[in-house]
Amino acid sequence: MSTFLEQLETPVPVVDLDRMAMNLDRMAAYATLHGLQLRPHVKTHKSPRIAAEQLRQGAVGLTCATLREAEVMSEVCDDLLVAYPPVGAARLERLARLPQHVRVAVSADDAAALPALSVAAKLGRRSFDVFVEADVGMHRVGVSNPDRAVLLAKAIHDTSHLEFGGVLFYPGHIRQNVPDQSGALAALGTDLARYIDALRDAGLPPRVVSGGSTPAAWRFHEVPGVTEVRPGTYVYNDRTTAMIGACDWDDCALTVLATVVSVAVKGQAVIDAGTKALGREPIRAEGDGFGAVLDHPEVVVSRMSEEHGILDLSKSDWKPRLGDLVRIVPNHVCIVVHLFDEIIGVRGHAVETQWPVAARGRGPAYEEVDKGPSRPRAVKDEAR
Amino acid sequence: MSTFLEQLETPVPVVDLDRMAMNLDRMAAYATLHGLQLRPHVKTHKSPRIAAEQLRQGAVGLTCATLREAEVMSEVCDDLLVAYPPVGAARLERLARLPQHVRVAVSADDAAALPALSVAAKLGRRSFDVFVEADVGMHRVGVSNPDRAVLLAKAIHDTSHLEFGGVLFYPGHIRQNVPDQSGALAALGTDLARYIDALRDAGLPPRVVSGGSTPAAWRFHEVPGVTEVRPGTYVYNDRTTAMIGACDWDDCALTVLATVVSVAVKGQAVIDAGTKALGREPIRAEGDGFGAVLDHPEVVVSRMSEEHGILDLSKSDWKPRLGDLVRIVPNHVCIVVHLFDEIIGVRGHAVETQWPVAARGRGPAYEEVDKGPSRPRAVKDEAR
Numbered sequence: 001m002s003t004f005l006e007q008l009e010t011p012v013p014v015v016d017l018d019r020m021a022m023n024l025d026r027m028a029a030y031a032t033l034h035g036l037q038l039r040p041h042v043k044t045h046k047s048p049r050i051a052a053e054q055l056r057q058g059a060v061g062l063t064c065a066t067l068r069e070a071e072v073m074s075e076v077c078d079d080l081l082v083a084y085p086p087v088g089a090a091r092l093e094r095l096a097r098l099p100q101h102v103r104v105a106v107s108a109d110d111a112a113a114l115p116a117l118s119v120a121a122k123l124g125r126r127s128f129d130v131f132v133e134a135d136v137g138m139h140r141v142g143v144s145n146p147d148r149a150v151l152l153a154k155a156i157h158d159t160s161h162l163e164f165g166g167v168l169f170y171p172g173h174i175r176q177n178v179p180d181q182s183g184a185l186a187a188l189g190t191d192l193a194r195y196i197d198a199l200r201d202a203g204l205p206p207r208v209v210s211g212g213s214t215p216a217a218w219r220f221h222e223v224p225g226v227t228e229v230r231p232g233t234y235v236y237n238d239r240t241t242a243m244i245g246a247c248d249w250d251d252c253a254l255t256v257l258a259t260v261v262s263v264a265v266k267g268q269a270v271i272d273a274g275t276k277a278l279g280r281e282p283i284r285a286e287g288d289g290f291g292a293v294l295d296h297p298e299v300v301v302s303r304m305s306e307e308h309g310i311l312d313l314s315k316s317d318w319k320p321r322l323g324d325l326v327r328i329v330p331n332h333v334c335i336v337v338h339l340f341d342e343i344i345g346v347r348g349h350a351v352e353t354q355w356p357v358a359a360r361g362r363g364p365a366y367e368e369v370d371k372g373p374s375r376p377r378a379v380k381d382e383a384r
Numbered sequence: 385m386s387t388f389l390e391q392l393e394t395p396v397p398v399v400d401l402d403r404m405a406m407n408l409d410r411m412a413a414y415a416t417l418h419g420l421q422l423r424p425h426v427k428t429h430k431s432p433r434i435a436a437e438q439l440r441q442g443a444v445g446l447t448c449a450t451l452r453e454a455e456v457m458s459e460v461c462d463d464l465l466v467a468y469p470p471v472g473a474a475r476l477e478r479l480a481r482l483p484q485h486v487r488v489a490v491s492a493d494d495a496a497a498l499p500a501l502s503v504a505a506k507l508g509r510r511s512f513d514v515f516v517e518a519d520v521g522m523h524r525v526g527v528s529n530p531d532r533a534v535l536l537a538k539a540i541h542d543t544s545h546l547e548f549g550g551v552l553f554y555p556g557h558i559r560q561n562v563p564d565q566s567g568a569l570a571a572l573g574t575d576l577a578r579y580i581d582a583l584r585d586a587g588l589p590p591r592v593v594s595g596g597s598t599p600a601a602w603r604f605h606e607v608p609g610v611t612e613v614r615p616g617t618y619v620y621n622d623r624t625t626a627m628i629g630a631c632d633w634d635d636c637a638l639t640v641l642a643t644v645v646s647v648a649v650k651g652q653a654v655i656d657a658g659t660k661a662l663g664r665e666p667i668r669a670e671g672d673g674f675g676a677v678l679d680h681p682e683v684v685v686s687r688m689s690e691e692h693g694i695l696d697l698s699k700s701d702w703k704p705r706l707g708d709l710v711r712i713v714p715n716h717v718c719i720v721v722h723l724f725d726e727i728i729g730v731r732g733h734a735v736e737t738q739w740p741v742a743a744r745g746r747g748p749a750y751e752e753v754d755k756g757p758s759r760p761r762a763v764k765d766e767a768r
Binding site: 009260263268275 | 391392395396427449468472473474475494497523524525527528556643644645646647650656659660663666687690691694707718722745
């Protein structure tokens with residue numbers, strides 16, 4: 001017996017499988033066309049099932065932020081980049097305990113992190129590729145100039161059990177996929193060339209120059225020197241991605257299905273998706289609200305409580321009734337996925353499948369029973 | 385062998401058990417002193433362990449928002465208010481399937497919700513108390529005036545399996561626990577009196593008049609007519625609660641322990657707690673940032689990515705180093721709890737205990753094996 005969208009309990013994240021397939025295809029084709037390596041960031045989906053599909057379509061490996069993500073993804077991938085500073089005893093221990101057959105890279109911006117990383121590598125009987133993270137304008141992490149990059153690359157090169165992997169950057173400040181951002185992309189190219197030249201002059205040419213973010217990914221063929229792209233959001237897309245022009249509205253594959261639970265206050269309807277289902281993420285583009293109705297994009301979630309979302313009906317002729325179902329395109333889909341344990345996959349209105357957000361949370365993915373450092377272990381919670 | 389705070393893996397929510405005990409004591413004493421019934425909202429802690437302590441200290445029952453919360457709390461409490469509109473088939477079915485010995489109340493603002501609720505009650509062989517939710521100025525849910533309240537109360541009274549329970553309101557717009565808010569509290573009293581009088585005149589005097597929110601809870605003894613208070617946040621408190629004067633900084637019991645992972649960019653330090661650990665909740669008071677350092681409240685989390693929090697050091701002499709641990713007081717603690725599966729309890733620097741956030745998530749808390757409508761069932765996941 002089929003289950004239909006209309007029978008699901010709300011709030012729940014629902015993925016349009018056809019749209020997701022198109023999104024996966026499109027990025028894989030883009031990377032192939034331009035000769036860029038694709039290393040998708042799994043933070044968006046946190047699912048080994050989707051990661052496996054990304055690898056099947058030619059991704060060279062996966063990008064992770066947390067050790068939970070790396071552990072879960074080690075079940076389907078033997079080439080992981082943990083694009084996060086390797087700092088803190090527990091993080092180092094878990095890095096070292098990743099299965100031995102998995103090639104593991106990390107990113108660093110501080111030579112002070114290297115000695116402990118080297119010890120962890122030695123104890124875990126492995127080595128790490130270490131990327132120099134360069135700050136290209138976002139001012140979050142990363143060395144601030146090519147001289148510092150060279151010093152760090154040398155320190156990596158000179159530390160046992162560590163290999164210099166290349167340059168990594170995250171141009172999170174380049175969000176607009178529109179023509180007037182070409183200047184920012186050109187500046188990025190100039191900046192990267194300074195890093196690449198300095199490293200080459202020092203005898204440490206970067207094998208890989210790796211850039212993150214979905215909006216920028218679609219433009220990296222215009223930036224000389226870039227060899228690898230690490231987009232995450234593109235698998236689902238979201239309202240911000242659409243509003244900045246890095247995808248179409250019809251490319252938004254994940255919506256939060258919600259129920260109208262109150263129409264008592266004039267000019268609005270209240271749904272059962274609030275901050276604990278949508279996150280309180282502002283739109284990083286023209287517009288306001290915390291999400292919009294898929295079929296009525298003029299209706300936004302204008303206010304939220306933890307379990308209430310207020311739909312502002314002032315700009316719409318649509319009159320939702322008590323009990324109606326709505327699908328909300330969230331502003332930032334990565335946050336929504338992190339708020340749920342399970343995702344529903346639909347084909348049209350028919351529920352076709354569901355999968356756990358296996359890499360959600362922080363705890364170790366491997367069974368505690370097996371304390372060995374490197375044998376293959378079963379991932380916990382996948383079947384939950 | 386003891387474990388200390390300094391050995392924990394970050395990011396992780398840590399509760400100071402002494403502070404939490406003080407917070408629980410203080411609200412219980414306040415309610416007793418003023419003859420108010422205390423029905424704490426469990427959305428903040430989502431833990432049956434803490435709920436049991438609230439009940440031991442005299443709470444008359446518990447308030448829930450989600451059915452997951454109600455199911456988990458039915459293990460420790462036989463008097464539950466689901467302060468949420470009873471709309472949607474799954475919500476009704478789960479309400480009806482709560483254990484038979486548990487008294488269940490819901491809040492409503494629309495007579496259109498009553499027929500289905502009545503059917504669910506009949507099929508579940510139970511009855512529901514139904515509160516009329518009144519909008520007293522927040523404009524989220526609730527009937528807008530006493531005439532509508534009377535119509536709804538009559539409809540409840542006239543519907544089989546439903547009992548009129550009283551009036552429920554949530555003055556979320558009254559956030560300041562400071563003297564100049566006395567005017568708003570006086571207006572609230574006047575407003576409530578109109579509702580109470582109208583219902584009494586209609587022959588349906590409310591047994592209970594129940595108000596929510598932690599900041600307002602401390603002032604409800606000044607509002608005539610209120611019989612019950614439903615604070616949630618007070619168990620942990622947070623930066624917003626402290627900044628509006630509804631608690632002291634030293635009453636903030638929950639912090640997010642985080643590690644400094646980068647000091648590469650001048651004037652800032654980066655910690656491993658971003659939006660996926662702290663939520664992107666603005667401070668609803670004077671100030672900025674998304675949280676502040678417990679021991680250096682002048683240092684706020686000024687920007688965030690999903691796994692990065694940027695500490696703005698411009699107003700501080702404190703110079704954190706790579707690998708340092710910091711404790712962040714979040715702006716809104718209810719969101720933080722919802723982001724984690726487990727909470728660590730500490731006494732000073734010693735880790736004393738830990739407990740699951742058992743009512744986090746959306747799925748049914750009872751074992752699927754038992755499909756009976758009302759027998760006591762074991763709660764899943766508590767031991768995870």
